[in-house]
Amino acid sequence: EPEVTQTPSHQVTQMGQEVILRCVPISNHLYFYWYRQILGQKVEFLVSFYNNEISEKSEIFDDQFSVERPDGSNFTLKIRSTKLEDSAMYFCASGGVGYTFGSGTRLTVV
Amino acid sequence: GEDVEQSLFLSVREGDSSVINCTYTDSSSTYLYWYKQEPGAGLQLLTYIFSNMDMKQDQRLTVLLNKKDKHLSLRIADTQTGDSAIYFCAESNQGGKLIFGQGTELSVKP
Numbered sequence: 001e002p003e004v005t006q007t008p009s010h011q012v013t014q015m016g017q018e019v020i021l022r023c024v025p026i027s028n029h030l031y032f033y034w035y036r037q038i039l040g041q042k043v044e045f046l047v048s049f050y051n052n053e054i055s056e057k058s059e060i061f062d063d064q065f066s067v068e069r070p071d072g073s074n075f076t077l078k079i080r081s082t083k084l085e086d087s088a089m090y091f092c093a094s095g096g097v098g099y100t101f102g103s104g105t106r107l108t109v110v
Numbered sequence: 111g112e113d114v115e116q117s118l119f120l121s122v123r124e125g126d127s128s129v130i131n132c133t134y135t136d137s138s139s140t141y142l143y144w145y146k147q148e149p150g151a152g153l154q155l156l157t158y159i160f161s162n163m164d165m166k167q168d169q170r171l172t173v174l175l176n177k178k179d180k181h182l183s184l185r186i187a188d189t190q191t192g193d194s195a196i197y198f199c200a201e202s203n204q205g206g207k208l209i210f211g212q213g214t215e216l217s218v219k220p
Contacts, residue, residue, distance in 0.1 A: 041212070042210050042211065042212050043153070043198065043208075043213075044210075045207045045208060045209070048206055048207060056207055058207075091152060091153065097141055097158065097202075099155075101155075103150075103152040
């Protein structure tokens with residue numbers, strides 16, 4: 001069964017550093033998403049991406065965040081100048097109705 | 111704004127039926143979903159229901175939707191220890207951004 005692949009599975013970074021979280025969506029999917037889950041809280045929508053541009057973003061997705069599809073297969077989330085409160089599990093997803101999630105990247109900001 | 115609420119815990123005995131409940135506020139929800147998350151894993155789509163349906167059955171899973179009361183339930187028949195996980199209810203409008211509940215942790219005792 002096709003999978004959404006995320007790397008790395010766990011990343012530790014120092015406060016103020018930039019991180020790039022990587023995702024390989026399912027190859028024939030056109031819609032891509034990023035969500036995050038802070039420990040003990042709900043899974044929250046960050047951004048959706050279609051046709052090489054952002055189609056919707058949440059209030060959380062401010063100038064600190066950016067997404068890119070640098071080639072035909074990867075979909076990345078960049079977080080600039082990380083803060084302690086950015087520590088969370090970040091999930092990538094792709095597809096239409098009932099889309100497929102990856103296993104997530106656990107980001108720890110120290 | 112849109113909100114989705116679930117009870118946090120459910121404990122059942124192996125072989126019993128489990129019923130996980132969810133309420134939502136968005137009257138324009140088009141699709142409602144159930145996702146399963148096992149420890150250390152991503153969000154696995156179990157099933158979804160279109161808002162003009164009352165019920166959907168898929169093997170051991172039965173989804174009931176009461177649109178008037180904005181209430182969604184997931185019934186798992188003959189619950190097994192392998193069903194122990196966190197179950198997330200989610201809703202979307204037109205199949206895009208998902209709004210998640212906080213998840214119900216199902217514990218199945220032998």
